[in-house]
Amino acid sequence: MRGYRHARLGPVRVTLDEIRVRATVGDRRRGQLLVGPAVIPCALGVGGIVCDKREGDGGSPRGRFRLRGGAYRPDHLGLRPRTALPLRATRPGDGWCDDRRDRRYNRPIRLPAPGISAESLWRDDGLYDVVIDLDYNRTPIRKGRGSAIFLHIARDGYRPTEGCVALARADLLRLLKRLGPRTHLRIG
Numbered sequence: 001m002r003g004y005r006h007a008r009l010g011p012v013r014v015t016l017d018e019i020r021v022r023a024t025v026g027d028r029r030r031g032q033l034l035v036g037p038a039v040i041p042c043a044l045g046v047g048g049i050v051c052d053k054r055e056g057d058g059g060s061p062r063g064r065f066r067l068r069g070g071a072y073r074p075d076h077l078g079l080r081p082r083t084a085l086p087l088r089a090t091r092p093g094d095g096w097c098d099d100r101r102d103r104r105y106n107r108p109i110r111l112p113a114p115g116i117s118a119e120s121l122w123r124d125d126g127l128y129d130v131v132i133d134l135d136y137n138r139t140p141i142r143k144g145r146g147s148a149i150f151l152h153i154a155r156d157g158y159r160p161t162e163g164c165v166a167l168a169r170a171d172l173l174r175l176l177k178r179l180g181p182r183t184h185l186r187i188g
Helices: 169-176
Strands: 018-024 027-035 038-043 063-066 069-072 087-089 094-097 108-110 118-120 130-133 150-153 165-167 184-187
Touching: 027 165, 027 169, 038 169, 130 169, 150 169, 165 169
Parallel strands: 018 184, 069 087, 150 165
Antiparallel strands: 018 027, 027 038, 038 165, 063 184, 069 130, 094 108, 094 118, 130 150
């Protein structure tokens, strides 16, 4: 890990055991992702890091989460990103249920889903061109405790998320090369 500087994660082949996120002093909606000595800016939820996550509170949940794998948008990225994580290509109609009344709450679903609140994973704004499931509220799923908590691409200026952790596209693509099924993300 010698020689790394801010947000430079070279071609290392060993996957990381843990990466950490901490809030930036003075702005709880912004954070820093710590990868060994590398410090990468990130966006957090509009509510900052929260201990008691609830659906719609805008908080990024405090805790240690396994990276379950994720998805990428092939028409925006071209090739599958290099990573040891399981990734699948998204398609139009891929979604994620955030409706606490539905039995599929906090799970992937097919859209359209009439009468169900769900998030589209096929977004035109590029935020989900790469999306990693943080395994938050997944085993067991507790209704109303928050859904669709991902590691994904940040908006310009690292504007806050709805509870996810978001990185610049280039930083996320570089970081993916170091992530695997044993990697955990610690928030807070």
